[in-house]
Amino acid sequence: MHLAAIAHTRRTRRTGALLLALLLLAACCAGARAADEGTAQPGDLDGDGRVTAADAAGALRLAAGAVAPNAASSADVTGDLAVTAADATAILLCAAGLADDFFDLVGTLDGPLLGARYAGRFSYLGTLLTDNSYRSDTVSVTIHSFRHEESACYLADIYIRDITAFATAFSGGEYRGGRETVQQMAADNAAVVAINGDFYSYRSKGPVVRNGVVYKDSVDERVDICVLYRDGRLVTYEKGVTFEQILAGGEPYQAWAFGPMLLDADGQPLTEFNCGTSILATNPRAAVGYYEPGHYCFLLVDGRQGSYARGLSMEQLSQLFYELGCTAAYNLDGGQTAVMATKDALVNQPYRGGRSTSDILYIADPSAPAAQDAEVQP
Numbered sequence: 001m002h003l004a005a006i007a008h009t010r011r012t013r014r015t016g017a018l019l020l021a022l023l024l025l026a027a028c029c030a031g032a033r034a035a036d037e038g039t040a041q042p043g044d045l046d047g048d049g050r051v052t053a054a055d056a057a058g059a060l061r062l063a064a065g066a067v068a069p070n071a072a073s074s075a076d077v078t079g080d081l082a083v084t085a086a087d088a089t090a091i092l093l094c095a096a097g098l099a100d101d102f103f104d105l106v107g108t109l110d111g112p113l114l115g116a117r118y119a120g121r122f123s124y125l126g127t128l129l130t131d132n133s134y135r136s137d138t139v140s141v142t143i144h145s146f147r148h149e150e151s152a153c154y155l156a157d158i159y160i161r162d163i164t165a166f167a168t169a170f171s172g173g174e175y176r177g178g179r180e181t182v183q184q185m186a187a188d189n190a191a192v193v194a195i196n197g198d199f200y201s202y203r204s205k206g207p208v209v210r211n212g213v214v215y216k217d218s219v220d221e222r223v224d225i226c227v228l229y230r231d232g233r234l235v236t237y238e239k240g241v242t243f244e245q246i247l248a249g250g251e252p253y254q255a256w257a258f259g260p261m262l263l264d265a266d267g268q269p270l271t272e273f274n275c276g277t278s279i280l281a282t283n284p285r286a287a288v289g290y291y292e293p294g295h296y297c298f299l300l301v302d303g304r305q306g307s308y309a310r311g312l313s314m315e316q317l318s319q320l321f322y323e324l325g326c327t328a329a330y331n332l333d334g335g336q337t338a339v340m341a342t343k344d345a346l347v348n349q350p351y352r353g354g355r356s357t358s359d360i361l362y363i364a365d366p367s368a369p370a371a372q373d374a375e376v377q378p
Contacts, residue, residue, distance in 0.1 A: 042102055043091045052095045089116040099124035108137055113161050113232045113294030121159050127368070134192045139165050139365045141192045143340075143347060148301075149316050152309040154340050154348050155324070156193045156298040156363070163232055164366050166296065168197065168210040168254055171358050175208075175215050176201060179356035182339040183346055186362060193347070194362035195286050195298040195340050198258035199333045201358035207243055209255035210359075217243045224259035224274050226330035227252050232293025236261035236328050239274050254361075262287065262318040262329035269322040273314050275331075282311040284338040284351050288361060289326035297324065298361065300340035304351045333357065 043051040076083050086109035093099040104124060109116040123135040133142040140159040147153065160166060169189045171180035179201075186194035200208050206216035207225065219225065225237040229250040237246065238261065246252055260273040273280060284303035290296055299321070303311020312320065314331070321329035332338075339354040340347040346354075 086110040086116040152302045154300040158296045183341040186341040191362035194360045197359035198256040207255040209252045224261040228254040234290035267327040269318040286332040286338040290328040
């Protein structure tokens with residue numbers, strides 16, 4: 001897939017797009033569900049005995065205060081005593097046959113990460129798998145491959161509704177547990193997708209914060225730092241930040257020390273970086289990107305492999321994350337260490353087959369069903 005097909009325009013207002021989609025679907029979506037005769041049906045705002053996209057549009061207008069709340073009781077399908085975009089989305093999902101029951105959506109569409117936005121990227125009727133995607137009601141991952149600057153690139157586009165889905169793992173399952181391949185660690189942790197980390201064991205200082213546990217609070221003052229906070233924000237700090245300053249920003253859930261940071265505080269690309277000259281040159285790359293709380297990406301760029309893949313310079317990597325629409329991005333260990341994998345196989349073609357490392361970043365479904373319960377789609 002071409003980069004232009006997956007890049008996110010920086011001018012898009014995603015919430016506005018969702019609201020517009022709901023209103024448009026009111027005119028063309030025909031999914032319906034019969035109501036019990038003589039009984040007021042939740043979600044049936046117009047009282048025609050069916051739950052349709054028109055009811056979703058009505059709930060949306062109620063949420064915006066555009067109409068009098070005559071149907072407020074039937075519009076509050078999520079049961080939180082308020083009519084919001086989450087109710088409109090829930091009605092639309094059920095009307096379109098994408099969800100079985102409003103009750104199943106309670107707490108899902110009004111959660112702290114993403115809320116009702118990007119509702120169509122998730123699955124509410126069981127886990128759906130394809131060759132390059134995974135969708136449940138909590139996790140949505142799609143892996144795109146494309147060419148950029150004479151290199152093979154792999155982008156995992158990630159949406160999560162639970163911060164614990166964005167996890168990290170040590171080799172051997174323990175701190176200072178030696179080294180393993182990314183694919184082995186991905187398999188051991190049932191990863192939907194994984195990428196190598198910061199090779200923390202190579203450094204005497206950190207910080208090292210993994211899955212909410214602080215293993216090392218000393219900070220390597222020579223490198224930029226990346227922190228994923230428990231509220232879903234991913235923040236990059238320039239070198240010299242203290243652990244006290246990191247704590248002042250919130251509750252760290254993950255923290256990495258490698259770098260450099262790839263975008264400035266305004267999400268603009270950089271031309272100068274806090275790293276050695278050799279790292280600036282064209283190389284295989286592994287990096288993590290951030291759009292907003294709950295929406296992230298892993299990027300793997302193969303390199304050092306002739307016409308198949310040259311790799312990217314740090315400036316090219318920064319520009320690519322800008323074009324993807326990220327607001328923050330951070331470089332991880334690259335070169336031969338740069339590997340992306342799922343629990344089943346490698347995604348990229350690592351330089352010289354890749355090498356073992358000390359840690360990974362990965363996405364996993366906190367409530368994943370047994371493999372035999374997942375529906376595989378062509």
